Amino acid sequence: MSTLTLESILNPEPLEPTRTITATDAATTVTFADFDISQPLKDRLSAAGFVTPTPVQAGAIPPALEGDDILATASTGTGKTLSFLIPMIDRLEEISKPSTRGAKNPILALILLPTRELAMQVLDSYFKICPTLKSDAVLVCGGLSENTQLEQLSRGPRLVVATPGRLEDFLRRRSVSLKDVDMLVLDEVDRMLDMGFLPAIKRIVQALPKDRQTMCYSATLDASIREIVRDYVNNPVRIEIGTTSKPSDRVELRVYTVMQDQKLAQLDKMLKEEEGTYLVFSRTKHGADRIAKKLEKAGHLTEVIHGDRSQSQRTAALRNFTMGKARILVATDVAARGIDVSHIAHVVNYDLPNGSDDFVHRIGRTGRAGAKGVATTFVTPLEKGDARKLERELKIKFQWHEADKNLEKEQRNQPIDMNNAAGGDLLQMETRSWKSGDADSSSQPTPQRSRSGGGNFGRSNSGSRGPAGGGRSRSGPRNGRGASRGR
Incomplete structure (x- = not known):
């Protein structure tokens, strides 16, 4: 792995993409039925109401199906989840069938995201497309029962959707093996780095085979992020469907x-x-x-x-x-x-x-x-x-x-x-057992407060709030990947 230095940030080397696809390139009239995916998957997408791909989907899915690494910058709400789920599902169905006889499947696909809410939404999208395979995918994240997650992992899911912290913990305890992972997705890379997950991500990636397909998605792609993802992708196809470097004109x-x-x-x-x-x-x-x-x-x-x-x-x-x-x-x-x-x-x-x-x-x-x-x-x-x-x-x-x-x-x-006082929100004087502030973080201890409310917009009211094509010919390696994919 390369070392991140001030010089490398100021003068980064190019990522050497195989090609770059922009929003204009991806703005075609294709449908999901035109993609080189299995007919059963096409049928399930149609049944779920997915007909016309968004630009990021039209740009990323074809090269991903060929086994290319993907490096995409796309703003929120562009449909990027399906852009990596569809190639992943198609690949899982092609290389392995889920076991129905109690035999344990190896983990073949891994999706890393910054928060459990995002992880849950990705898993929901997976189940929407694969409703009969609910035991084939597992959520691994903080805030939920460790024992339940470990028990689900013991059943041999082929897909793990995870946040870096909890998965790194399981790796350190040798509670999970990632040695067979064939596909890795890093979603919202910029936010994961902002949240301090870089050490965990590095440890997780080190546990994966070098011979894998990697898809990275980030709202922004500054020099420091490019330097980091350089170690994880190999001659990626660049997808540029707008970034969140400025607000939408809408x-x-x-x-x-x-x-x-x-x-x-x-x-x-x-x-x-x-x-x-x-x-x-x-x-x-x-x-x-x-x-x-x-x-x-x-x-x-x-x-x-x-x-x-x-x-x-x-x-x-x-x-x-x-x-x-x-x-x-x-x-x-x-x-x-x-x-x-x-x-x-x-x-x-x-x-x-x-x-x-x-x-x-x-x-x-x-x-x-x-x-x-x-x-x-x-x-x-x-x-x-x-x-x-x-x-x-x-x-x-x-x-x-x-x-x-x-x-x-x-x-x-x-x-x-x-x-x-933080951000102009002047807090009432209150007894706390934790003194380091109130900025949100799911890993911080819960402040012990004695609360009082108010009338109109604030007088006291005690109590707390409750709740591309036809035939497929992919028997051999894809893009040099397969039985002898080398990096």
């Missing part, structure tokens, strides 16, 4: 200058005046809970997800939001990585994000699949400079608005601990 970008204690009233005003679903971002878990409580008290159907919520609570919240039982979902950045909902009309940055990357990822949840969307960011007068910096960095232009100065002010009954 998203209307608004900024409201508003006092901190009037943010809830401004949000309530928007909810009453503008229809559609809302995804509201808070920088902290405590802030997310508080916003959700106040919105519910104001009569809005609201759900909340963050790292302190149990997996069942997060799943239920996402389900209710997706099915329209809740109009609003309040989330933190980490938890929101698992949100894949097509109908979000509004994204609201209740707190400013930590940087331009987080801003782009947040608002990428609206304006998806050709739809229009609205992204609204609340800034206090002191935060105007930060919003102007976002404009400069992303080369965008906000529509600036001044909030009504007569909006109702949120009332707080307790003194404010300025040391615990």
